[in-house]
Amino acid sequence: MIQQGELFGEEVMPVGVEQIERLTAEQALSSRDNLYLLLQDWLDAGWIRALDVALVKLLGQLDPNAQPLALLAVALVSHQLGHGHICLDLPSVLRDPDLALLLPPEGRAVEQQPLLPSALLAAVSQKDWVAALQNTQLLYQQGSDASAKPLVLLSGRLYLYRYWQYESTVAQHLVQRIATEMPLAADFSQRLNKLFNEPLLVAGQRQTDWQKVACAMAAQGQLTLITGGPGTGKTTTVVRLLALLQQGALQVGQALRIQLAAPTGKAAARLTESIGQQVASLPVTQSVQDAIPTAVTTLHRLLGSLPNTRHFRHNSNNPLVVDVLVIDEASMIDLEMMHSVLQALPKHARLILLGDKDQLASVEAGSVLGDLCADAELAYYTTHTQQRLEQLCAEKVYAEPWCVGDAQQHRLAQRTVMLRHSRRFGSESGIGQLARAVNQSEAQQAWQLLHSDVPDIQYLLLKQNNSAALNQLLLNVSAHHSGALNSAGYAYYLQVLQQQRPAADKPFADPSWQQWAALVLQAFDQFRLLCALRKGEFGVAGLNERIATALQQQGLISSAQGWYEGRPVLVTQNDYSLGLMNGDIGIALLLPNADASAENGEPQQVLRVVFARNDAQGGVRYILPSRLTAVETVFAMTVHKSQGSEFVHTALILPDRLNPVLTKELLYTGITRAKNKFTLIEGHSGIFTAAVQRKVERVSGLNQAICAVGG
């Protein structure tokens, strides 16, 4: 048990507070020691992290005169970073402290709660808080040496220096790119019209072909943001764009160096697959096709991760050798990664970001794509942008709803295209309609869809006596035999594993083992259970246990614990020596032991974990379980971790009470992971509709920083 003050490395004897049960707000802010006690309370309650407290301690030592109110801001800015916010927005925290800070995390009995931020800050004004910060030695003041100061205060937003620097550098890079026009080949428009030769008709009505607009925009600029929901044609657009650019470059004998990347291995593998198919069907010459790469790498690999540091081999001193960089699943890029990409990107190169702005943002701080695409829905093109695009595309560029933008205020909008027509989810698709309703916070409509008889949507409300129904859904042992693969559960891949296993006498080198392993990995993507939470009965941990036990009871796996054949595992940390990335998924399989012989008595079969190769080579690779240090069982996974993946049947389970993580972005991301069937499982009726009406509010100053550059 940590004693009072121990955490802060000093003897603490709070002044005027004896045997405190609960501090009052006034007491908590009356002395540094009392503030430390309060932070300890918050730490004990799991409201803040040890890291937040350690930072307060460090900065408290740097400035022994810093007032408690200033140190409180340090704890809160660090806490906010842990929740994905780049900075602490003082006005919004003072307006509604508990909401802005998401404190307390829900689900804790009121009588056990420490002093709430709302009570603590009730009597604090922004003026007092700013004054307390300005009185410290910790704050960067205009004109002083910024690098020596850990805090930056800008228009009511408090930053840790490093994040402010990321934000302002990213803004500067982006503005430079926005301002740079790229020359176009004289026949560009002609070639564009040839690639998009059919007018886009939706329900018989002629509509703006936003894919074509995106190609025109990306060809003439150095930065382009292409956002769109699932199946709106982002990949197709980028493949055609690369063909157009490469055609023009080959005409003058200078092939472009193109790199394709994604934030995770899984997303990279998915794009590799779909780009490969699309390039092969492009109506361009073989030499142009050959000059378009189909291999997609991860951002970490592209930049060259250096072990045990946050730096990369490629940076401003050693830029990437590239003329065009395309990054898919850009909603998963956090601010620090965006900063690293922009630092390493040569000045002349085009950057094209693809993603779905409505998806959950990265787990790390910053919601870069969401911020950058803030105006995408309403277009906000200036008349000049609109005319230029119309001229290049030879068609009308307009959508409903629409706003006319201002060149200075809506700089980014001039480089953004939103693809609006989903080819994956037609107008009758339940999944498509549900995703749209959730995205537009239409709770009633979403609820009706869940309870209608649309074949691709299913709903299950958990009651105490229907745990058998949940197990039936999660395993669905009969799907394989009945051919109802769209409703498959976890039994499916294990049945494939058992039924397709090569004969035991085939040697390890026989290709049938590789084929079988690839088949099992593919079958595993038939179904996935997604959770909003990590812990508890409705979280990943509880559900993984439940599923493993049920599968063992069915005789589909031999054990529910440790390593067993069929155990699916998720890599939780990058391991460069093994070539595994955080988010990679493997399955343990019993494979022939090439070292076994009658003489050495080694087992005939050994357990190896098979992973899909996340590179252009395709195929699979094996790793011994003992070499995997950071993995966890992954029957169920969080929605966050599922980003960049798709499953034929996706089930999303919501807990039996509200939690701050339950937002429309989380629901939308979960629903859009489903290819053919989506099942919603509710622990308590009403959680879904409540979550549809809640939105992630990420605090960042990126758009203000962009407006401020040179303005």
Ligand SMILES: Nc1ncnc2c1ncn2[C@@H]1O[C@H](COP(=O)(O)OP(=O)(O)OP(=O)(O)O)[C@@H](O)[C@H]1O
């Ligand atoms: N202009 C087009 N004409 C005909 N078919 C198209 C066009 N654009 C896209 N498609 C088809 O629509 C489907 C979805 O397209 P695509 O994979 O490019 O979308 P996406 O937005 O990248 O999807 P995802 O959500 O999987 O990332 C594909 O089958 C593709 O071939």
